[in-house]
Amino acid sequence: MKAPVHRRTKVAAIGAALLITAGATGSAVASGDPGSRGGGQREAAALTGSAKLYRSLGDDITFTFDAHLAAKNTDDPLKATGTFSWSHYLNGKGAWAKARVDCLVTGGKVAVVSGVITDTDLEGAKGTRVGITVHDVGRGDRLGYSWAAQGSPVETKDLPRCVGSAPFEKVAGGSGDFRVVPWNPKL
Incomplete structure (x- = not known):
């Protein structure tokens, strides 16, 4: 029927x-929410991803970020957590380093993260604070670092938290996947 x-x-x-x-x-x-981690609540700020920098001489330079500011710490960027690392080699010579995040401030698509170097093969750099600035614009991301004027992280003595340089370096085409979650503090 x-x-x-x-x-x-x-x-x-x-x-x-x-x-x-x-x-x-x-x-x-x-x-998902672009700033959510797992539970669905948006984190206060974040910088994640990795990229190689472009250098005409063929330097192999890579930066990687996993920095986060939890929603509960929105008003205190000094409570950011995570790590970032980088390596720089040319003709088999160079160094690498890893840092523990101690500050993260983002605005729009720009992030400034600082941290203390916890592991490295660069003599004299362990325990030094460094800062990095990332401009996440998709194609054409840029990056800058606190030791730009000195030439080495070893030379950045007494750097305050959350200090980096203008993002003057270009990311190599097709290598970057930086992602910045903008900070929206309660003002």
């Missing part, structure tokens, strides 16, 4: 509505 037309129409409409709802929910969950 065939179901009446109006009953089949209702069943089809309810099925379609359920599919649309499930699809919308799945899309929302998949896209």
Whole structure:
């Protein structure tokens, strides 16, 4: 026995509505809030990703960030957590370093992060604070670092937290995936 037309129409409409709802929910969950980590609450600020810098001589320079400011610490960028690292090699010579984040401030697509070097093969750099600035513009990201004028992180004695230089270096084409979550402090 065939179901009446109006009953089949209702069943089809309810099925379609359920599919649309499930699809919308799945899309929302998949896209997420750009600043959420796991639980769905937006973190106060973040800088993540990695990239190689462009140098005409062929230097191999890579920076990687995993810096976060939790929502509960919105008013205190000195409570940022995470790490960042970099390496710089040319013709087999160079160094690498890893730092523990001690400050993160972001605004729009610009982030300034600082940290103390915890591990490195650069003599005299361990325990030194460094700062890095990233401009996340998608294609054409830029980066700057506190030791730009001195030539080495070893030379940046007594650097205050959250100090970096203008992002003057260019990211090599196709290598960058920096992501900045803008800070919105309660003012």
